[in-house]
Amino acid sequence: MTSTKNATDMSDIGKLKTEPDGSFKRLASSFRNSIKNDGQFIPEKGRYHLYVSYACPWATRTLIARKLKGLEDFISVTVVSPHMGQHGWPFKNADPSWQDADDDIAHPNLQHIKDLYFLADQNYGGRFTVPVLWDNKLNTIVNNESSEIIRMLNTAFNHLLPADKAAIDIYPEAHRQEIDGINEWVYDTVNNGVYKAGFASTQSAYENAVYPLFKSLDRLEEMLKGKDYLVGNTLTEADIRLFVTTIRFDPVYVGHFKCNLRDIRHGYPNIHLWMRKLYWNNDAFKSSTKFDHIKEHYYWSQTVVNPSRVVPVGPVPDIEPL
Numbered sequence: 564m565t566s567t568k569n570a571t572d573m574s575d576i577g578k579l580k581t582e583p584d585g586s587f588k589r590l591a592s593s594f595r596n597s598i599k600n601d602g603q604f605i606p607e608k609g610r611y612h613l614y615v616s617y618a619c620p621w622a623t624r625t626l627i628a629r630k631l632k633g634l635e636d637f638i639s640v641t642v643v644s645p646h647m648g649q650h651g652w653p654f655k656n657a658d659p660s661w662q663d664a665d666d667d668i669a670h671p672n673l674q675h676i677k678d679l680y681f682l683a684d685q686n687y688g689g690r691f692t693v694p695v696l697w698d699n700k701l702n703t704i705v706n707n708e709s710s711e712i713i714r715m716l717n718t719a720f721n722h723l724l725p726a727d728k729a730a731i732d733i734y735p736e737a738h739r740q741e742i743d744g745i746n747e748w749v750y751d752t753v754n755n756g757v758y759k760a761g762f763a764s765t766q767s768a769y770e771n772a773v774y775p776l777f778k779s780l781d782r783l784e785e786m787l788k789g790k791d792y793l794v795g796n797t798l799t800e801a802d803i804r805l806f807v808t809t810i811r812f813d814p815v816y817v818g819h820f821k822c823n824l825r826d827i828r829h830g831y832p833n834i835h836l837w838m839r840k841l842y843w844n845n846d847a848f849k850s851s852t853k854f855d856h857i858k859e860h861y862y863w864s865q866t867v868v869n870p871s872r873v874v875p876v877g878p879v880p881d882i883e884p885l
């Protein structure tokens with residue numbers, strides 16, 4: 564079942580509009596419920612489902628958290644095709660040209676992520692973004708904001724998990740203030756900063772994004788000197804949130820988004836080492852990173868930036884060995 568509502572302008576990144584000054588503003592997510600013991604959405608094995616794209620840095624946060632917490636048997640996953648086109652993110656049945664994607668087993672007739680949003684709310688008027696945390700029981704969206712989903716995964720299922728997985732805490736009480744502080748400027752200037760640079764449609768909007776981005780990378784480079792983690796010598800959500808942007812940096816953001824004052828592999832040795840250790844030593848990071856999805860998505864889907872849809876062959880390798 565595909566919605567008959569015409570939602571093309573809401574789902575086509577090719578029709579993306581910038582602000583009058585040429586800058587890009589990301590809209591807030593719309594579904595903001597929580598999985599918790601005393602609410603509508605109680606923690607249960609097999610009840611919830613994640614819809615993700617391997618291309619999307621925000622969705623990849625949730626894949627990393629799910630794997631770190633050992634929630635693979637609790638929360639199933641559907642991976643969409645990286646070809647985000649006219650109707651937004653397609654399931655496999657709507658894009659036979661990309662084999663490494665899934666159909667929506669729970670709703671086999673759906674063709675796109677937008678159909679899910681209309682199942683949850685037939686009057687939905689926002690963007691059709693991934694990740695989507697879906698409730699199979701109430702047939703609706705619990706939450707579509709990655710920063711909130713990873714915090715739910717961190718704690719909501721702990722009483723159902725083996726002790727070693729329950730003990731993993733990516734938002735530890737003692738470090739919350741520091742993590743929140745880092746998240747704030749990393750989100751604005753790095754995670755979203757690359758998009759602001761890439762989608763800017765004026766020189767000044769671009770420069771207003773790209774200089775603060777590199778200033779923040781310089782700051783992170785100092786912070787990571789001799790360190791495996793950003794905060795408190797332990798793996799936290801601050802690492803996850805930075806990793807998903809830095810891993811896409813050399814393959815995509817340097818070229819496609821014009822973030823090219825430096826790249827990570829030559830310009831930032833401390834960030835580079837921190838990132839390679841996470842990728843090569845921790846399968847939650849490696850298994851959630853698919854460079855073919857990443858490159859295909861940005862260069863194919865964002866025709867405002869790359870009208871030819873030609874995907875560059877480099878850099879080689881996608882990530883260097885340790």
Ligand SMILES: N[C@@H](CCC(=O)N[C@@H](CS)C(=O)NCC(=O)O)C(=O)O
Pocket residue numbers: 573574575576591592618619620621622651690691692693694707708709710
């Ligand atoms: N704030 C959201 C952002 C999610 C987001 O923007 N996802 C992008 C893909 S990287 C998307 O699905 N965009 C579709 C659209 O904007 O139409 C989150 O962190 O979950």
